[in-house]
Amino acid sequence: MWNTIFPYFLSGVSVGGQYALIAIGYSMVYGILRLINFAHGDVFMVAGILMVYISASGVPLWICIPLVLVLTSLLGFIIERLAYKPLRTAPRMSIMISAIGVSYTLQNLVLYVTGGLNQFYPTIPWVSDSITIGSATTKIVTVVTPVLTLLLVYGLVMLINHTKVGMAMRAVSKDFETSQLMGININRVISITFVIGSFLAGIGSMLYFTNYTTVIQTSGAMPGLKAFVAAVFGGIGSIPGAVIGAFIIGICENIIKGLDIILLKSGLIAKPMGLATFSDAFTFALLIIILVVKPTGLFGEKTIDKV
Amino acid sequence: MSNVDKKKFSTPQIISAAIILAFYVLVFIAEQTLAPTSMIFTVLKKGATYALVAVSMNLLNGFTGIFSLGQAGFMLIGAYVYAIFTIPLTQRAAVYQYYNGGIVQFTLPVFVAMIMSGLVAAFFAYLIGLPVLRLKSDYLAVATLGFAEIIRAIFQWDKIGPLTNGSNMLRLFPTFNDFNIKNSNGEVVIYLSTLVPLLISGVCIALILLLINSTFGRALRAMKDDEISAEAMGIHLASHKQLAFCISSFFTGVGGAMLAMYQTTVQAKSFTTAMTYEILLIVVIGGIGSVTGSCLSSFLFVACSEWWLRFLDQKQVIGEFEVPLLRNGFRLVVFSIIIMIVVLFFRQGIMGTRELPDLFRKKRSAAKKGA
Numbered sequence: 001m002w003n004t005i006f007p008y009f010l011s012g013v014s015v016g017g018q019y020a021l022i023a024i025g026y027s028m029v030y031g032i033l034r035l036i037n038f039a040h041g042d043v044f045m046v047a048g049i050l051m052v053y054i055s056a057s058g059v060p061l062w063i064c065i066p067l068v069l070v071l072t073s074l075l076g077f078i079i080e081r082l083a084y085k086p087l088r089t090a091p092r093m094s095i096m097i098s099a100i101g102v103s104y105t106l107q108n109l110v111l112y113v114t115g116g117l118n119q120f121y122p123t124i125p126w127v128s129d130s131i132t133i134g135s136a137t138t139k140i141v142t143v144v145t146p147v148l149t150l151l152l153v154y155g156l157v158m159l160i161n162h163t164k165v166g167m168a169m170r171a172v173s174k175d176f177e178t179s180q181l182m183g184i185n186i187n188r189v190i191s192i193t194f195v196i197g198s199f200l201a202g203i204g205s206m207l208y209f210t211n212y213t214t215v216i217q218t219s220g221a222m223p224g225l226k227a228f229v230a231a232v233f234g235g236i237g238s239i240p241g242a243v244i245g246a247f248i249i250g251i252c253e254n255i256i257k258g259l260d261i262i263l264l265k266s267g268l269i270a271k272p273m274g275l276a277t278f279s280d281a282f283t284f285a286l287l288i289i290i291l292v293v294k295p296t297g298l299f300g301e302k303t304i305d306k307v
Numbered sequence: 308m309s310n311v312d313k314k315k316f317s318t319p320q321i322i323s324a325a326i327i328l329a330f331y332v333l334v335f336i337a338e339q340t341l342a343p344t345s346m347i348f349t350v351l352k353k354g355a356t357y358a359l360v361a362v363s364m365n366l367l368n369g370f371t372g373i374f375s376l377g378q379a380g381f382m383l384i385g386a387y388v389y390a391i392f393t394i395p396l397t398q399r400a401a402v403y404q405y406y407n408g409g410i411v412q413f414t415l416p417v418f419v420a421m422i423m424s425g426l427v428a429a430f431f432a433y434l435i436g437l438p439v440l441r442l443k444s445d446y447l448a449v450a451t452l453g454f455a456e457i458i459r460a461i462f463q464w465d466k467i468g469p470l471t472n473g474s475n476m477l478r479l480f481p482t483f484n485d486f487n488i489k490n491s492n493g494e495v496v497i498y499l500s501t502l503v504p505l506l507i508s509g510v511c512i513a514l515i516l517l518l519i520n521s522t523f524g525r526a527l528r529a530m531k532d533d534e535i536s537a538e539a540m541g542i543h544l545a546s547h548k549q550l551a552f553c554i555s556s557f558f559t560g561v562g563g564a565m566l567a568m569y570q571t572t573v574q575a576k577s578f579t580t581a582m583t584y585e586i587l588l589i590v591v592i593g594g595i596g597s598v599t600g601s602c603l604s605s606f607l608f609v610a611c612s613e614w615w616l617r618f619l620d621q622k623q624v625i626g627e628f629e630v631p632l633l634r635n636g637f638r639l640v641v642f643s644i645i646i647m648i649v650v651l652f653f654r655q656g657i658m659g660t661r662e663l664p665d666l667f668r669k670k671r672s673a674a675k676k677g678a
Binding site: 102104274 | 368374438439441442444445446448449450452453454456457460461463464465466579580581584585587588591595634635636637639640642643644646647650651652654
């Protein structure tokens with residue numbers, strides 16, 4: 001029984017780690033701007049495309065990887081400056097629409113550049129090698145992802161809790177206006193938030209696409225939405241929450257993908273049910289359930305609406 | 308699209324009604340004279356479909372203040388219900404080739420099937436509305452978005468294949484071309500394939516307009532402006548939201564049926580989030596809170612994406628000079644940039660919150676609205 005589940009569990013942990021890296025970006029931005037950055041999934045996808053094109057131009061990998069991360073961070077910064085900053089005083093709905101517009105623009109831009117064809121992601125040596133753990137054969141990236149994710153999250157939590165910038169971020173997310181009055185440069189804090197979020201999404205994209213090998217303009221949408229669900233599940237605004245939510249979603253999703261085989265082998269069902277179709281739907285069902293049962297998520301802070 | 312009022316109709320309203328009537332007459336004449344393959348008919352057909360969906364989205368987002376992103380899901384339901392109930396019995400074996408002809412072994416008339424589409428979509432909206440409408444702005448947006456994804460997955464499930472044909476295409480159902488009146492030899496006598504969709508969409512939009520201008524519509528607008536004061540004035544928030552959500556979904560479902568007719572085939576996997584985003588952007592370009600704006604921008608949007616900006620996708624040579632950058636997909640890039648400019652700098656959209664009759668009113672009242 002365990003031998004059947006284990007490979008799915010393992011890839012679930014890996015995917016969960018990748019979702020976590022994206023989810024942090026959503027969570028941090030939401031914490032500060034109260035904005036669902038719908039374009040975040042597309043930033044993740046653009047990071048993948050950048051990697052494809054830069055490595056194809058013959059740049060050695062050890063320059064390519066940092067370069068992609070820098071460019072992705074820059075992209076996050078530019079998006080914030082161009083599309084969200086001018087709307088700072090506008091109603092929340094306008095900013096959300098702007099985010100959707102950015103997502104649409106990025107997808108079309110990539111469609112134009114790639115011609116709408118699947119792009120093959122370059123193989124990063126070592127992490128793409130195969131490895132056998134117990135009953136599962138997988139790529140090394142599967143094992144590396146959760147470790148790397150946890151390290152990065154640890155670093156981020158340290159940054160938020162023990163540096164001046166981190167203190168400013170916490171202040172801004174508590175109270176936007178008051179922190180402005182206290183002399184915090186809001187625009188700087190917001191920019192840093194976007195840069196960190198995009199940077200993590202860039203790392204996430206390297207891990208994710210090493211696993212899935214092709215990138216196309218729509219490949220950011222689904223992981224983006226799922227990472228968002230993870231952020232909501234864990235309590236939006238809370239980084240550990242986002243990470244735990246992402247792991248839960250990643251694991252559940254992959255187990256549902258293999259549920260047919262697991263149930264067949266354990267003799268619970270006689271023939272396949274085609275349940276794998278529901279692996280995506282599950283995430284959203286979970287979202288609706290959590291929003292109805294506990295809208296603040298697992299670790300979210302309780303907000304009080306004042307009349 | 309005229310406003311029915313107990314008083315006499317005002318001059319601007321009469322002018323507006325005349326414009327709309329003239330539009331329909333023009334379409335009718337054009338259809339009899341121009342070649343039926345002309346691009347303008349494609350634009351009008353798809354535009355009519357999108358206009359209906361955009362207006363029903365506007366009813367939620369612009370007039371009720373419910374930021375719903377589930378449109379693609381309700382369109383999918385509408386399109387499937389229409390297709391399932393109208394595929395001719397003789398064709399079922401061919402369409403449901405993997406499921407022994409499917410389990411639905413009867414057909415409904417086209418218009419009955421369209422109303423069914425709306426009703427089923429509204430029923431699903433009722434179910435999903437029970438939990439989801441309790442949520443606040445952006446959570447509601449994501450929950451409805453998630454709902455659309457769930458619907459898309461369910462409709463592709465192999466087990467309900469006898470009903471939905473699994474992940475295979477539904478086809479061979481009556482399309483817009485079947486509205487053309489033919490003689491016994493199969494030659495088309497009167498072309499109606501563009502006029503009828505425009506009429507269907509027009510009637511639905513007129514119904515929505517009547518609704519917006521009713522007591523119920525005013526209650527919705529009060530809720531949009533301030534939920535707490537609206538509640539204090541005796542408006543039952545939950546039931547009003549639920550009803551608005553169902554009505555909007557009804558018309559979105561009908562729009563889905565029209566989309567099925569326009570596309571001539573239906574496949575669940577094409578009803579993606581991107582479709583919802585497109586409709587949202589149409590609403591934004593037209594002006595959130597303006598029915599006229601949504602209609603205008605639907606036609607504009609479809610015309611630009613299907614017709615006017617097509618040249619951007621091909622190589623263009625002016626004299627000796629080959630225009631750079633033009634190749635497949637460039638149209639969409641230009642298009643996205645235009646949309647971003649509207650979103651960022653012209654947040655009012657084409658119409659703001661004005662309607663067609665407002666355009667013919669004196670400056671004074673226009674200034675009052677703008678203030």
